[in-house]
Amino acid sequence: MLLAIDTADHRPIYQQVADGIRALIARGELRPGAALPPVRQLAADLGVNLNTIAVAYRELQNEGLLTVKHGSGAVVASRTTTEHSDEDLRRSLRSALTQLVLAGLSRGKILSIVTDELHALTKGAKS
Amino acid sequence: MNDSLVYWALYALFLVVRIPANVKRCRIPLLRGPGYFFNTRVPAGFFEGPGRDILRRYRLWILAPFGLDATALAFIYRSGDPRFLLYLALADVVIALINHTVALKRSIRQAQAFELEPVPQASAVAFSLTPRRLRDYTSLPLELIVIGLNLAAVLMLWQRPEELLGMVLLLFYIQLGLELLKYALIAGRTLLPRDNAEEYLAWRESYRRLMTDSCDAVRLMVAVCTLPAIVGLNPQQMLIAVLVMLPTWVFWYWRRMRVFMTAYTRSRPVRLPGALEPEPSVPPIFCYRPNTPLSFVKGTRGWAATLANRRTQVAALYLIGLIAVPALLLR
Numbered sequence: 001m002l003l004a005i006d007t008a009d010h011r012p013i014y015q016q017v018a019d020g021i022r023a024l025i026a027r028g029e030l031r032p033g034a035a036l037p038p039v040r041q042l043a044a045d046l047g048v049n050l051n052t053i054a055v056a057y058r059e060l061q062n063e064g065l066l067t068v069k070h071g072s073g074a075v076v077a078s079r080t081t082t083e084h085s086d087e088d089l090r091r092s093l094r095s096a097l098t099q100l101v102l103a104g105l106s107r108g109k110i111l112s113i114v115t116d117e118l119h120a121l122t123k124g125a126k127s
Numbered sequence: 128m129n130d131s132l133v134y135w136a137l138y139a140l141f142l143v144v145r146i147p148a149n150v151k152r153c154r155i156p157l158l159r160g161p162g163y164f165f166n167t168r169v170p171a172g173f174f175e176g177p178g179r180d181i182l183r184r185y186r187l188w189i190l191a192p193f194g195l196d197a198t199a200l201a202f203i204y205r206s207g208d209p210r211f212l213l214y215l216a217l218a219d220v221v222i223a224l225i226n227h228t229v230a231l232k233r234s235i236r237q238a239q240a241f242e243l244e245p246v247p248q249a250s251a252v253a254f255s256l257t258p259r260r261l262r263d264y265t266s267l268p269l270e271l272i273v274i275g276l277n278l279a280a281v282l283m284l285w286q287r288p289e290e291l292l293g294m295v296l297l298l299f300y301i302q303l304g305l306e307l308l309k310y311a312l313i314a315g316r317t318l319l320p321r322d323n324a325e326e327y328l329a330w331r332e333s334y335r336r337l338m339t340d341s342c343d344a345v346r347l348m349v350a351v352c353t354l355p356a357i358v359g360l361n362p363q364q365m366l367i368a369v370l371v372m373l374p375t376w377v378f379w380y381w382r383r384m385r386v387f388m389t390a391y392t393r394s395r396p397v398r399l400p401g402a403l404e405p406e407p408s409v410p411p412i413f414c415y416r417p418n419t420p421l422s423f424v425k426g427t428r429g430w431a432a433t434l435a436n437r438r439t440q441v442a443a444l445y446l447i448g449l450i451a452v453p454a455l456l457l458r
Contacts, residue, residue, distance in 0.1 A: 001255065001256040001257060002253045002254065002255055002256065002319070002324050002325065002328070003253065003254055003256055004251055004252065004253045004321050004324075005251065005252055005253075005254070006250060006251040006321075007250045007251070008250045008251070021256070024256070030256075035258050036256060036258065037255075037256060037257070037258040037259070038258065039420075040314075040420045041258065041259060041314065041420075042254065043419075043420035044314065044315075044316050044420040044421060045254045045255070045316055045317050045318055046252075046254055046318060047316065047318065047421065048420075049418045049419060049420075050418050050419065050420050051418055073258060
């Protein structure tokens with residue numbers, strides 16, 4: 001399973017790593033219990049600071065998507081443990097939508113973007 | 128054939144074995160085609176102009192250790208103790224590695240003065256999310272055989288500990304070194320270009336597996352050699368054993384060359400631009416950077432080994448031991 005990092009992307013590397021893993025989990029390509037490489041391996045492969053990958057893993061751990069055990073790497077958490085309250089989920093969505101509104105996009109364009117992204121995200125979903 | 132002659136014959140074999148490796152090193156700069164010197168894009172006619180000298184110096188540098196050997200061999204011959212040949216062979220392996228790295232860096236630096244334009248760095252790179260663990264590259268049957276052979280060696284050693292302890296320790300130490308080398312190969316950096324990343328990963332992985340398998344094969348060979356060494360094969364029998372093993376080595380080398388050449392010519396190295404850029408504060412040779420996952424960090428004054436890295440620490444300890452163990456044995 002491969003992930004891509006693009007330096008032309010405005011997001012920092014840790015964010016790209018976290019978003020990439022998040023998307024793979026959402027699409028069902030990374031199933032609960034799947035092992036991820038240790039921080040050291042990913043950081044060495046990319047040639048980045050250990051903290052860069054550690055921050056990405058920590059972010060995913062805080063969201064309940066990963067279980068990180070010191071010394072034995074990270075594992076994709078069971079989806080039952082990643083349940084958020086309705087308000088939490090709405091807050092994230094509201095934040096993303098706010099960005100789009102502030103960018104001056106029309107309601108129709110925003111809906112089109114959301115539909116496309118949702119379609120892309122769920123296209124390969126296995127569960 | 129007396130013992131001394133056998134030592135010399137073994138060393139002669141070792142010299143012969145080194146020839147294909149050095150021929151390969153001499154060929155690598157031109158492997159990517161006439162427009163390249165290693166990975167540096169050079170203008171047409173480069174190898175008729177300044178490139179000729181750069182290439183010639185690189186090749187001379189690669190062959191220089193043979194000159195050192197000639198001097199050392201003269202001293203060993205005069206000393207009358209052919210056992211030093213074994214230590215010379217060991218030193219040759221280390222010197223060849225260091226020498227190749229230095230020659231490579233120097234010649235690339237010289238060629239870069241004529242570089243057409245820097246090889247465009249990929250703005251997008253890929254990496255694998257598959258964990259690489261030692262156990263994924265470990266064969267259980269092979270490990271059981273090696274453990275069995277080592278246990279047999281320890282049991283046989285029990286009868287004559289004073290006589291054989293040093294030699295068995297050295298052979299065990301070599302096995303440990305090979306296992307550490309295997310671990311380093313598994314942990315080695317694997318960044319992939321975004322285009323044809325899967326194909327590239329497959330090449331890299333086949334090369335990695337070949338190298339780890341080679342470590343295992345040599346470890347098995349060392350374990351196998353421990354027993355006859357304890358039983359007390361005479362040097363002539365040992366020479367015959369080496370000759371018997373030679374075809375295996377030739378087959379392995381031929382296979383390795385094929386995989387290496389394919390991986391090298393078809394897959395360009397990639398680097399994530401902006402990641403771990405040279406730091407002005409890195410001192411030469413050694414530094415302490417606890418946050419970097421790499422064993423070596425590039426500074427503005429060259430590369431420095433990171434002493435905060437556990438792999439560097441283990442390698443340093445092993446190398447100290449590699450000098451200490453033969454020194455103790457000689458005493």
